[in-house]
Amino acid sequence: MSQTLLKISSISKKVFMSLAGLFLIIFLVVHLSINLFILPITENHQEIFKQAVEFMTTFPLIKVMEVVLFGAFILHIILGVVLQIENWMARPVGYAVSTKSKTDSPFSRFSIHTGVIIFIFLVIHFMNFYFVKLGWVDPPAGDMPVADKHDFYNMALNVFNNPVYSVLYIVLILGLGFHLHHAFQAAFQSLGLNHPKYTPWIKGIGLIYSIVITIGFISIPLYFLIN
């Protein structure tokens, strides 16, 4: 009985974790689409980036979404850690009973490690931008004068003109890529969307998504490193 309860609660944890993860997957698309305008991809890229930032920092609905975003991050992290601990604790029994391979698990072996890498990335990333916006830390130092706490364009230039940060971002974002590659398909699996016809498509889309997101985000520090 207690085993069944444990199983049910573990399944619901996975469902909530997957829903939060899927929200984060969408967030990354929006976040990358805006950030790419830091690069000279159009003539007026700087203007577009600044207008997008203006919209993101003033539009009331975005403020609500920001709360949902942080809620999703916290939920995802807490449930991920709890499920991983449960996984470790259940391991001796699991091996004896399970007939599935380890990679069938939505928590494939390295998710917790790449998750920790993302957490480290976020701490550094928030120190560079988000905590500046909140007024908790000073803007990143560098040659570009930062006009105010919403001047993310010059903050980004100061961050990425520092090769230490650029390399750090590239390495840590690679960790994000590995995490996403597994997480995308695992999320659908946890939601029960598992079908011989659709699963290969989900896996394929997940692979393309994680490659595009990883290369997209890496292109920003890489551009500054090369130039």
Ligand code: HEM
């Ligand atoms: C080179 C890559 C990236 C750049 C240039 C960048 C830039 C920024 C900037 C300028 C902000 C402040 C925006 C604001 O507070 O309104 C921000 C916030 C944030 N970033 Fe990034 N980011 C990058 C990669 C990432 C990645 C890979 C993640 C997720 C793993 C991420 C997650 C976040 C979150 C959660 C926030 C706070 C929420 C928000 O304000 O939108 N960022 N980022």
